[in-house]
Amino acid sequence: MTTRTTLTLVLMDAPYENARTTTALRLLDIAARRGYNVNVFAYEGAVYVPFAKQAPHPNAVHGRDVTEEDHPNPKDWVAAIMAEAERQGGKIDWVQCGLCVDERGAAESIAGTRRGSPADLVKFAEASDNTLVIPTK
Amino acid sequence: MAEYLLIESRDPSETTEVGYFYELATGLAQAGNRVTLFLVQNGVFPARPSVQSHALGRVAVSGVQVLADEFALRERGIAADRLLAGVRPASLEVAVDRLAAGCKAVWH
Numbered sequence: 001m002t003t004r005t006t007l008t009l010v011l012m013d014a015p016y017e018n019a020r021t022t023t024a025l026r027l028l029d030i031a032a033r034r035g036y037n038v039n040v041f042a043y044e045g046a047v048y049v050p051f052a053k054q055a056p057h058p059n060a061v062h063g064r065d066v067t068e069e070d071h072p073n074p075k076d077w078v079a080a081i082m083a084e085a086e087r088q089g090g091k092i093d094w095v096q097c098g099l100c101v102d103e104r105g106a107a108e109s110i111a112g113t114r115r116g117s118p119a120d121l122v123k124f125a126e127a128s129d130n131t132l133v134i135p136t137k
Numbered sequence: 138m139a140e141y142l143l144i145e146s147r148d149p150s151e152t153t154e155v156g157y158f159y160e161l162a163t164g165l166a167q168a169g170n171r172v173t174l175f176l177v178q179n180g181v182f183p184a185r186p187s188v189q190s191h192a193l194g195r196v197a198v199s200g201v202q203v204l205a206d207e208f209a210l211r212e213r214g215i216a217a218d219r220l221l222a223g224v225r226p227a228s229l230e231v232a233v234d235r236l237a238a239g240c241k242a243v244w245h
Binding site: 005007019020023026027030031034036129130131132133134135 | 144146177178179208229230232233236237239240242244
């Protein structure tokens with residue numbers, strides 16, 4: 001019996017601000033496509049990455065309506081990665097730091113995420129083949 | 138011997154910390170470890186030969202494997218066939234390979 005690879009990623013950046021979010025989601029996507037289990041501990045601004053109320057918008061400056069603008073929202077990418085992980089037999093266990101959520105009023109996150117604490121990060125690290133922390137500056 | 142994956146996301150013109158990260162990579166390699174320095178985001182800029190490339194060039198001849206994210210190179214219009222000697226373009230898949238293999242991973 002083979003054991004499924006488990007990775008933990010620790011995210012700190014808020015969405016729409018830095019390429020770190022994009023790179024983190026690319027890493028997550030690759031792992032999901034491989035069928036790995038991936039734990040994500042999102043803290044500080046990163047709790048807004050799967051925020052459910054993100055909405056696409058038009059761009060009046062460029063004269064594009066909401067469909068033409070096709071504004072990407074990271075909550076949709078996270079949901080797609082979770083779906084891909086499930087298709088491949090893996091799982092994304094996404095924990096939102098509860099204190100960070102409360103500070104920011106970010107409780108409404110997409111399905112598949114859950115509230116937790118730094119204690120979850122310790123459990124994740126102990127149960128993983130590897131952990132990568134992606135900090136802000 | 139340990140294996141390290143050092144991920145550099147910043148351009149040396151942004152912060153002098155990048156130089157310290159390069160020194161960390163070189164030092165770990167000289168201590169007998171297997172080290173991969175994976176450049177992502179603006180970290181790929183010195184892979185294009187320029188005045189900012191000398192420090193990275195020294196890393197590349199110190200026993201450190203230096204890889205540059207193909208996606209980040211394309212985003213910045215840096216031709217993958219005109220990189221600094223010793224720097225190779227690579228898919229981000231390689232970073233995931235290293236993580237899955239249990240390399241000690243540090244992001245900067």
